[in-house]
Amino acid sequence: MARLLALLLSAFGGFAAHAAGMPTQLGECVETRVKEVGTRLENGPGSGSLITFANGGTQVSYDQVPQVDHSRPGDLVSMCLVSIPRDCPPGDNRGRRYRTTNKRTGQTWTLPDAAHMCGGA
Numbered sequence: 001m002a003r004l005l006a007l008l009l010s011a012f013g014g015f016a017a018h019a020a021g022m023p024t025q026l027g028e029c030v031e032t033r034v035k036e037v038g039t040r041l042e043n044g045p046g047s048g049s050l051i052t053f054a055n056g057g058t059q060v061s062y063d064q065v066p067q068v069d070h071s072r073p074g075d076l077v078s079m080c081l082v083s084i085p086r087d088c089p090p091g092d093n094r095g096r097r098y099r100t101t102n103k104r105t106g107q108t109w110t111l112p113d114a115a116h117m118c119g120g121a
Helices: 002-014
Strands: 029-039 049-053 059-060 076-083 097-103 108-112
Touching: 059 108
Parallel strands: none
Antiparallel strands: 029 049, 029 076, 049 059, 076 097, 097 108
């Protein structure tokens, strides 16, 4: 159920205010913890990676991302905002990209906060 909620939030959550505790300025970084690691589609092995964080953030990919898959709930991570899409419809904040480093594994990945960019599906 949590994965489904995270998927829905990643698909439609961009229309709401961004999660508290998320970086809001380019280059800004925050520390948080991994809440859940799973697949993009619930019960969908090979459907891509999905990771959610204690600060309300989400990152998703249509591809399996080994660095994400190696993460575990409770891992401390650093999330940095690296890009913000331009010319988005008002209130549609999807498509922000974050560079995340897992402090336990030392692995880093860069993924968006939603499966679609702002103005998309």
